[in-house]
Amino acid sequence: MLDDFDRRILRMWQTEPEMTAADLAGALDVPTARVTRRIERLRETGVLRGVSAVIDWAALGYGVEVSLRIQIDKTVAGAFDAFMAAARKVPEVTEMQSFLGRVDLRLTVIARDMAHWQSLYRDRILTLPHIAEIEALMHVATVKTDQALPI
Amino acid sequence: MTAAIDDLDRAILRVIQTNATLSAGAVGRAVGLSQPAAWRRLRRLRETGVVKGRELNLDLEKLGFGVTVFLGIKLATKGQVSLEDFERAVSAIPEVRRVEHVLGRYDYRLRVTARDLPDFERVLRRRIMALRGVGEVEANVLVSEERLTGPL
Numbered sequence: 001m002l003d004d005f006d007r008r009i010l011r012m013w014q015t016e017p018e019m020t021a022a023d024l025a026g027a028l029d030v031p032t033a034r035v036t037r038r039i040e041r042l043r044e045t046g047v048l049r050g051v052s053a054v055i056d057w058a059a060l061g062y063g064v065e066v067s068l069r070i071q072i073d074k075t076v077a078g079a080f081d082a083f084m085a086a087a088r089k090v091p092e093v094t095e096m097q098s099f100l101g102r103v104d105l106r107l108t109v110i111a112r113d114m115a116h117w118q119s120l121y122r123d124r125i126l127t128l129p130h131i132a133e134i135e136a137l138m139h140v141a142t143v144k145t146d147q148a149l150p151i
Numbered sequence: 152m153t154a155a156i157d158d159l160d161r162a163i164l165r166v167i168q169t170n171a172t173l174s175a176g177a178v179g180r181a182v183g184l185s186q187p188a189a190w191r192r193l194r195r196l197r198e199t200g201v202v203k204g205r206e207l208n209l210d211l212e213k214l215g216f217g218v219t220v221f222l223g224i225k226l227a228t229k230g231q232v233s234l235e236d237f238e239r240a241v242s243a244i245p246e247v248r249r250v251e252h253v254l255g256r257y258d259y260r261l262r263v264t265a266r267d268l269p270d271f272e273r274v275l276r277r278r279i280m281a282l283r284g285v286g287e288v289e290a291n292v293l294v295s296e297e298r299l300t301g302p303l
Contacts, residue, residue: 002214010209017171017205049208053167056203057301061153067253067260091302099221101291106221110301137223137255144242144250146206149264151214 001045007151009038010048014148017051057094062110064117065139068125069103071132079130080104090124154199159184161303163192164201168300171205211264218265219293222279223257227286240282246274257289 002010008028013019021039025032042048057065072079080098087093087107095108109125111117126134156164162182167173173181179189196202211219226232234252241261242250249262261279265271279285 010207010214014207014209017207020172045213047210047213049210050169051171051205051207052169052298053164053171053202054204054206055164055168055301056200059154059200059203060156062302067251088297088299091300094299094301095297096299097221097296098294099291100294102289103291106291135256137253137257137260140252140254142249142251143238143259144247146248146262149209149211149214149216149248150245 002047006038006042006047009035010042010151011148014151057110061112062092064111064113066109066111066117067137067139068107068109069135069137070105070107071102071134072104073130073132074104076130082129083131086128090120090128092120092124154201156196156201160192160196160201163189163196164303165300167193167202168298168303215266216264217267218271219296220263220265220271220275221291221293222261222263222275223287223289223291224259224261224279224285225256225287226258226284228284232284237282237284241279244274244278246271246278257287 009024012027013024019027021035022032025035028035039048043050070083072083083105084096084098087096087105090109092109092111093107094110097106098104099106107125109117109120111120159182163178166178166181174186175190175193176186178184178193179186182189184192193202211217226234226237237259238250238252241247241259246263246265247261248264251260252258253260263271263274263279265274275288275290280288
């Protein structure tokens with residue numbers, strides 16, 4: 001489905017997502033319209049779901065990041081959906097993933113400081129429905145961030 | 152240091168979180184600002200580091216990377232292997248796309264992207280388990296993932 005030209009665009013763009021279609025066209029030495037059409041097609045076929053701005057929560061005063069690993073009580077019908085719907089309503093939850101494995105769901109939760117974390121954890125997290133077990137990993141540092149894929 | 156933002160900035164952030172390629176004019180229209188006013192705010196959000204960059208949201212499966220696995224890693228011999236050495240070695244593995252140092256049951260959390268399960272197994276056995284100092288490893292295969300707006 002993808003041809004070489006698509007791959008060249010994505011390879012370059014993913015290492016420098018700031019580039020515009022014109023920048024990409026300049027670097028690849030092709031007309032801008034050609035790059036624009038390809039990007040449109042990548043969006044239409046769903047290969048490119050979108051381009052998002054990345055927010056630095058620490059710059060907004062959210063210095064604490066916690067990864068919550070959750071096991072859901074699977075004896076309850078609809079427990080997953082109920083939990084996920086409730087978790088989406090907690091503003092400090094920035095990411096939610098589901099897994100096959102020992103962990104069912106994982107939430108990334110941010111907080112301004114430890115006092116804020118403690119109140120969030122008690123009032124908003126532990127009150128989420130159908131939690132069988134919960135375990136927290138406190139984020140210390142990001143050593144490597146999502147890097148370009150060998151497309 | 153915390154950057155001060157107001158409700159209009161928050162509205163702009165919500166817009167560009169899902170669509171970072173909109174022009175300043177389009178962002179302005181979405182939040183009720185003129186093009187120059189939106190442009191100034193976008194520039195300030197970047198300059199103050201609130202917006203730290205952009206990322207492409209790619210459908211990995213359509214690109215041939217069918218498996219994403221999160222690994223929790225506990226170092227076996229803390230004190231004997233330097234964290235820097237471990238971090239350098241694990242970061243050098245191309246399939247390891249994210250490395251986070253954490254506190255808790257595990258010491259590190261890795262995001263690994265592979266073509267399929269056999270490919271993942273190869274990376275796990277030959278590259279990750281072969282690293283010095285790796286103790287307990289837990290693998291969870293990603294099924295679904297959603298990014299949420301966050302406290303804006």
